[in-house]
Amino acid sequence: MPITTCVFDAYGTLFDVSAAARTLAAEPGRAALAAVWDRLATDWRTKQLEYSWLRAAMGEHRDFWGVTQDGLDWALERHGLDDDRELRHRLLALYFELEAFAEVPAMLARLAESGQTVAILSNGSPDMLTGAVTSAGIGGYLDAVLSVEDVGVFKPARAVYDMVGARFGCAPAEVLFVSSNGWDAAAGAAYGFDTAWVNRAGGPVDRLPALPRRILNDLTQIPEIANA
Structure with missing residues (x-):
């Protein structure tokens, strides 16, 4: 057919789901992110997907924007960047671009x-x-x-x-x-x-x-x- x-x-x-972290890491003054951006991007994507599957299995739906934020929060904490609220805001904003x-x-x-x-x-x-x-x-x-x-x-x-x-x-x-x-x-x-x-x-x-x-x-x- x-x-x-x-x-x-x-x-x-x-x-390209890595683009947000890669773009921001290239900005001046982002040394902490530049050192880990590729691993952070991978962890963010992994958790984003894992949370979508787990929520589906649990019958606890949350839209993908919420799941994306949850995944980022996990990744930021893993890499010791969870206290940088401006960084979180910028990364999420870049996900729309x-x-x-x-x-x-x-x-x-x-x-x-x-x-x-x-x-x-x-x-x-x-x-x-x-x-x-x-x-x-x-x-x-x-x-x-x-x-x-x-x-x-x-x-x-x-x-x-x-x-x-x-x-x-x-x-x-x-x-x-x-x-x-x-x-x-x-x-x-x-x-x-x-x-x-x-x-x-x-x-x-x-x-x-x-x-x-x-x-x-x-x-x-x-x-x-x-x-x-």
Whole structure:
């Protein structure tokens, strides 16, 4: 069945989640952050995801903005920076202005020009996603930005993937679902999507009930895959 709809995870897939800490660490007077920014960014992202899964399992939903703050607070305390409230404020503000990966705008433009329906499906809360999409200048290429807040549970719950068919009236096999999270790509494959895992870090494949159909280094090939 031909692909009609290309759906992307947002954070780590289209947007560089390390950009906030990296950008701030480069400012003058940020020696304490500069010494640990890469580890802090990794811990922040890890806890952000862990808290989304744990809250889903506990039935205690909090939107992704709240989970993002909780993850940052854990990471700041781990690295001895939790008393710097100005640093916390700046890092959170920069999360609304995350950089898109270099290949993203041209890739999305090619998809849109080819007639594909293009969307984001993200754990992110609507205001976070609006900020990132606007800052990256990619809104003109998107037909929809879908947030899990409409169903009140995080990925990989099937209710999240149901949102794609409900919005666009397409069958799962018509969807190319793209994520930088191996577990997300695996869940999409189990759901019935055609899938691509953007394995930027070169990690091993997750041991889950399904496997992503493709493993890529970046997003450059997505238009060719979608229109093959």
